Amino acid sequence: MTAIASPDLDQLAADYQRDGFVKVSGLLTPEEAAAYRRTSHELLQRLEQAADPTWGSASTVSMGRATSLQHLHDAQFYDAAFSRLLTDPRFTGVAAAVLGTPNVQLHHTKLFVKPPENGSPFPLHQDHPFFPHTDNRVAAAIFHFDDAPEEKGCVRVVPGSHLAGPREHDPDGGFHLNDVPFEEAVPQPAKAGDVLFFSCLTVHGSGVNISNEARTTWLVQFRDPADPPLTDAHSHSLGQGMMLAGIDPTGHRR
Template identity: 35%
Template sequence: MITNLNECSKQSMDSLILYELSVRLTSVHFQPASAMVRLTREQIQFYKDNGYIHLKGLIRGKELQRVSEEYDSLFKRKNSEKTESSWVGSDDTFRESDSPYTVKGIHNLQMHHAVFGQLLYNEALLDALQDVMGTENIMLHHTKAHLKPPEKGASYPMHQDYPYFPYEKDSMVAAFIHLDAATPENGGLFVYPGSHKLGPLEDFGPKEGSHFHYVDQKKFPIEGATPVIASAGDVVIFSYLLVHGSSANHSARARRMLLAQLADASDRPRGGEPGQPGRGWMLRGVNLTRDATVANRARD
């Protein structure tokens, strides 16, 4: 159990070695989905120790091509709508009225095109999720896409996903699907390995009129985090307690991604939370506690 930031930092160097091993293992692991190969014990232990795992080439071939094409079509189709924003934070790309940094975002992609819903049923993806979550009862919370445009894609300050939707058992994970190669130069993901063991951290986000939540950027600077160097089709699965963020896109190429947030079907929100289209949608297994009474039939 990590009890302080120094211990977390000490583990970062070891995690880099394990990370390289994980990349080698997973690049071999996921061949055609029909092979039905599962994560190894070493990979599952890596996830438990570090709070994330990088799976190389999980989405591939025609499926990756079609998702990529429909992703571009969706953003082109919605170009006239308000999809651009930024993230209020304490770094050099925080939102101001004249900020040049931006990100395009669309939530709940499965409501816009069937291909995104079909992607959620990818057997290799669900197998990996089942292995790291320890349950076959996998429930969708929401999906979203963040497109960082070339040369002005906004960074996302280091944060946990926990404050946005806290759950009783902390079973919530994210499946971060790369549609482009990602590096620190074009807005790639950064993580603090092992930080999920710190539990929920103090919220340093803007307090008034804001829905943004961040950890202390001085304790968790992006410069001290581990970059995730990814290729198109790679998936990173991580706990919603993992401290993570992303750099600004200063490159000449876009960084496209989509993400699914998922939980054990037996887990429940801590208090109420706003409705999410698709929340509770079962991707695998069964929800034994789902209310089926007539009075509650219209609730999400």
């Protein structure tokens, strides 16, 4: 198994505070990422998850077919491999560093597979309006289980966009931004095993997968347990409130 050097957590935290995101190269080994890719695809096939979460505003035609997407909430409740990853110190160490607290609490997870040739894009948006919190100490980590070059519809971010705070999103409930050109978002191509961390206020999205291979990622949303939610959004997510590192100083599960 390939050895991966430990990241400089102080530097990652500083970069995150400045840019609103940070990509950690090789947080998982290539062998681990490949195993999770197999597990992800086998899980989706076993559960026959047919729901397509493509946003209406993102539905388009690529390579002669409508775009599509496969996804699964709460993969850790179907396969223990994902449970182990949630509490892996390599992940929780970075999560704690970017939040600025040793206490890291789970909000929810989603497994995504962008099919080849027509994998759906995501319009530019912030995560904040989906599950707003009082102090916005909420972040996401996208685990890449296979390579995600630009042609696979890799994640794009607008550096520094978190500093402007919550933005006005589509008034019709689409939760996408109408006033930020897609070209302003910088592509973040990744290798299998890389993990992209970003704030709930960071403007981000992704393009269409026009390659001949699937793009497989796992999204983990996490937060500082001391940051109270403003709504009960995503309260249906299994395991919400699970402590991934540290303690819950509030003394109750939310």
